[in-house]
Amino acid sequence: MELPKRVVHHIEALLTGAKYLVAKPRMTVMYPEEAQILPEGYRGMPKFNREKCRSCSLCARICPANAIKMYTVEVEGEKKKKYPGINYNRCIFCGFCVDICPAGALEFTDIHDYASYSLEDLVFKPDRFAEGPPPRPFKPKLVKPMLDEEVGLKYVPG
Amino acid sequence: MSERTIELYIGPQHPGSGHMRFDITLDGDIIVKAEPSIGYVHRSVEKIAETKTYIQIAPLVERPSLADTVNPNLGYILALEKLLGIEAPPRAQYLRTLAAEANRIHSHFYGIGILGIMLGSSTAFMWAFADREIMIELLQMLTGARITYSYVIPGGVRRDLPVGFKEAAEKALRYLERRLKDYEKLFFENPVTVARLKGVGVLKKEDAIALGIVGPNLRASGVHYDVRRIEPYAAYDDLDFEVVVKKEGDSYARLMARVEEIKQSMRIIRQVLEKIPDGPILHEKYYKMIPPKTRKQIEETGRLKFPAAFATLKPPKGEALSRVEGARGEFLYYVVSDGSPRPYRFRMVSPSFRNVWLFAHLLPGHRLADIPAIYGSIDYFPPCADR
Ligand code: SF4
Ligand code: SF4
Numbered sequence: 001m002e003l004p005k006r007v008v009h010h011i012e013a014l015l016t017g018a019k020y021l022v023a024k025p026r027m028t029v030m031y032p033e034e035a036q037i038l039p040e041g042y043r044g045m046p047k048f049n050r051e052k053c054r055s056c057s058l059c060a061r062i063c064p065a066n067a068i069k070m071y072t073v074e075v076e077g078e079k080k081k082k083y084p085g086i087n088y089n090r091c092i093f094c095g096f097c098v099d100i101c102p103a104g105a106l107e108f109t110d111i112h113d114y115a116s117y118s119l120e121d122l123v124f125k126p127d128r129f130a131e132g133p134p135p136r137p138f139k140p141k142l143v144k145p146m147l148d149e150e151v152g153l154k155y156v157p158g
Numbered sequence: 159m160s161e162r163t164i165e166l167y168i169g170p171q172h173p174g175s176g177h178m179r180f181d182i183t184l185d186g187d188i189i190v191k192a193e194p195s196i197g198y199v200h201r202s203v204e205k206i207a208e209t210k211t212y213i214q215i216a217p218l219v220e221r222p223s224l225a226d227t228v229n230p231n232l233g234y235i236l237a238l239e240k241l242l243g244i245e246a247p248p249r250a251q252y253l254r255t256l257a258a259e260a261n262r263i264h265s266h267f268y269g270i271g272i273l274g275i276m277l278g279s280s281t282a283f284m285w286a287f288a289d290r291e292i293m294i295e296l297l298q299m300l301t302g303a304r305i306t307y308s309y310v311i312p313g314g315v316r317r318d319l320p321v322g323f324k325e326a327a328e329k330a331l332r333y334l335e336r337r338l339k340d341y342e343k344l345f346f347e348n349p350v351t352v353a354r355l356k357g358v359g360v361l362k363k364e365d366a367i368a369l370g371i372v373g374p375n376l377r378a379s380g381v382h383y384d385v386r387r388i389e390p391y392a393a394y395d396d397l398d399f400e401v402v403v404k405k406e407g408d409s410y411a412r413l414m415a416r417v418e419e420i421k422q423s424m425r426i427i428r429q430v431l432e433k434i435p436d437g438p439i440l441h442e443k444y445y446k447m448i449p450p451k452t453r454k455q456i457e458e459t460g461r462l463k464f465p466a467a468f469a470t471l472k473p474p475k476g477e478a479l480s481r482v483e484g485a486r487g488e489f490l491y492y493v494v495s496d497g498s499p500r501p502y503r504f505r506m507v508s509p510s511f512r513n514v515w516l517f518a519h520l521l522p523g524h525r526l527a528d529i530p531a532i533y534g535s536i537d538y539f540p541p542c543a544d545r
Contacts, residue, residue: 006349016343017281027288041317041461043302062469064214094217094308099316100464102452108302145295147326152292152333 027153035140037158038110043095045088045111047132052105055082059097059106067091071126083126088133089119109133163190168529170198178540180517184526192521194514200544207504212238212471213464215504217308219491223508223542225268227306228254228261228297229484230508235310236391237480237491241473242312244441248393250314252434255393257297257309258482259423259430263334264293265485266416266423266537273413273534274345277354282345289337292330299323311464312471313441318460324431331424338417346417355410359520359532362407369519372512373487375536378415379407385483397429409535416537444468472499484509486537510543 003011029036038044060068067090070082084097084106098106114133116122124133143155162185169179177198183191203222207215219234220227232254239245246254267290274282294304299320301307309316345351361371366379376383384401386394402418404411438445440462447465448456456462473495481490487509494503516536521529 009343009347009349009352012343013345013348016340020340027291039299039302039320041302041320041459042298056466058466058469062211062213062464064210064217092217092306093303094306095302095316096213096217096308096464099462100466100468102449102463102466147292147295147329147333149329149332149336152289152330152337153295 023151027151027155029143029155032113032136032140034143034155035136036155037142037144042108042110043093043098044109045091045093045114045133046086046095046098046106047109048084048086048126048129049105049107050083050126050130052103053083054103054105056102057082057084058100058102059084062096062100064094064096065090065092068097073126083129085123085125085129088114088122088124111135166526170195178543180521180529182521182526182529187526189521189524189526189529192517194517196514196540196543198544199541201541203545204504204506207506208501211469211499212473212501213312213468215501216311217306219506220306220308222545223484223486223510223539224305225265225539226261226485226542228257228309229482230489230506231308232258232310232392233480233482233484233489233491234493234506235312236482237478237493238312238471238473240478240480241476241493241495242471243474244313244443246314246441247438248435249318249437250439251393252430253300253315253319253439254310255397256427256430256434257300257307257315258392259426260293260297260300261307262423262485263420264290264297266420267293269416269486269534269537270341270345270413272537273531276530276534277351279345279348279351282341282351285337285341285344289334292334296323296327296330299326311440311462312468313444314439314462316462318439319434320460327427327431331427334420334424338420341417346414351413352410354528354531355408355413355535357408357410358524358528359409359535360407361516361520365519366407369515370512371487371516372509373484373537374402374415374419375412375487375513375516377402378404378411380405385481385488389481391480391482393430396433397426399423399426399429409531412535412537470499472497486510486539486542487512506545508542508545510539511545513538514543 057070060070067087068084071085072080073083075081109132111133142158144158146154148154163183166182179195181193220231267286271283271286301309361379363380366376382403399422402415404415444465452463475497477494479492481488490507492505493501496502
């Protein structure tokens with residue numbers, strides 16, 4: 001006796017679902033206990049290097065979100081200088097500032113997850129911008145995502 | 159309104175309707191009239207754009223239409239390049255195509271997942287959202303970001319292929335090919351899916367044309383129309399792919415059109431990686447403006463640095479029109495320059511804005527319970543329509 005097509009399709013759907021009940025591993029990273037190792041060139045929160053900066057203001061001019069502002073800073077034994085500060089509230093991680101900086105004074109960090117108790121706390125003036133966003137308060141287990149033919153994405157402990 | 163009918167409002171809080179509202183008139187549980195009420199997530203992209211410099215608009219235009227971001231970005235840059243009178247070099251054109259197609263795949267998975275959850279198939283939703291991650295991971299390797307890539311810039315693209323990209327992409331494509339067969343069994347041929355979608359929300363060919371419908375929704379009604387073919391841009395002219403057309407015009411055809419398009423996009427990605435020519439990824443005019451030391455660094459890392467001129471692009475007076483085939487349909491841009499660093503007029507027509515009238519057209523005559531099925535099959539995205 002031949003089963004009607006609909007019955008066959010119902011059974012196939014159930015079997016396919018059941019197969020994946022036991023198939024491993026799954027594409028889940030138990031964030032924040034686990035965190036991904038991000039690829040080189042990942043556009044995380046930008047960080048500033050004062051020694052390299054030429055005070056050209058290009059970063060502030062290109063920023064589409066008005067996240068960067070130039071601050072006048074007193075430098076010992078020199079004239080006053082202009083350095084960029086950032087408001088991470090506004091930053092959209094486009095990376096334009098890093099890409100246009102002619103001196104390499106801005107670079108990407110791999111930090112994208114920083115929480116703060118107040119909005120003001122996310123405004124980083126030049127000296128704090130130079131320290132960059134604070135590291136995570138605890139160390140997550142790091143995993144490296146690898147594209148895989150069998151399971152799609154494999155997370156290899158790194 | 160007669161005594162027989164009642165009015166029902168669905169939304170705008172997100173009951174699966176997205177951030178929009180439907181004003182529905184019902185007779186029993188049959189829909190007599192349906193009016194989509196849009197604008198709840200309007201952010202005035204056009205007017206904001208007129209206050210920004212040209213380069214700053216690139217990240218702005220990709221924000222409204224989550225999932226599909228490379229295509230709106232590319233469409234805008236094509237208009238800007240017309241104003242500037244430049245074209246990207248061949249390698250950049252191929253990279254644009256690569257990013258656009260990888261994005262089309264993850265956008266289609268997004269749409270399929272949403273359709274799944276609207277039909278009550280949580281599994282299809284979870285699967286599609288997980289498999290979307292494959293292409294996101296790949297694009298993250300290329301661009302450094304997950305969704306909002308701002309990858310296409312005037313005269314080229316921001317980054318070259320990273321080491322190991324081709325191998326990673328091949329693995330990803332093989333995985334997805336195999337997975338699509340499982341989707342077939344679990345979701346596409348699942349009798350529940352078929353019963354909910356086949357013959358539901360039929361859009362006739364003439365109506366699709368008259369209403370100005372775009373994208374897979376148009377092609378699922380038997381219209382052979384795809385901007386990638388009609389007005390080829392990027393590297394599409396050199397590549398072999400089929401425009402997926404379906405006759406039926408029902409919700410099922412719209413779903414399957416997207417599935418077939420995923421397969422075509424994979425075909426395009428393979429060809430791009432096979433045929434991609436060597437050469438620069440930025441137009442000579444701008445590349446020459448970068449100091450030699452920085453140029454050396456670019457060649458080593460494959461990651462571009464912008465010339466200072468990008469902060470103050472001033473296209474000559476004029477106007478430009480451009481369009482691209484996004485995942486949900488055609489994006490159209492019209493940009494007017496008055497010679498200043500900001501556009502005088504900026505117009506962006508998004509595919510969801512064109513497709514929204516399908517609700518008014520398709521819903522009447524159906525049962526109330528068919529709304530999610532028809533909605534999901536259109537791959538309609540309110541922020542994309544509202545801009
Ligand atoms: S990454 Fe973009 S938004 Fe953030 S500070 Fe730099 S230019 Fe501004
Ligand atoms: S673009 Fe670079 S060099 Fe210029 S002000 Fe900003 S950080 Fe300093």
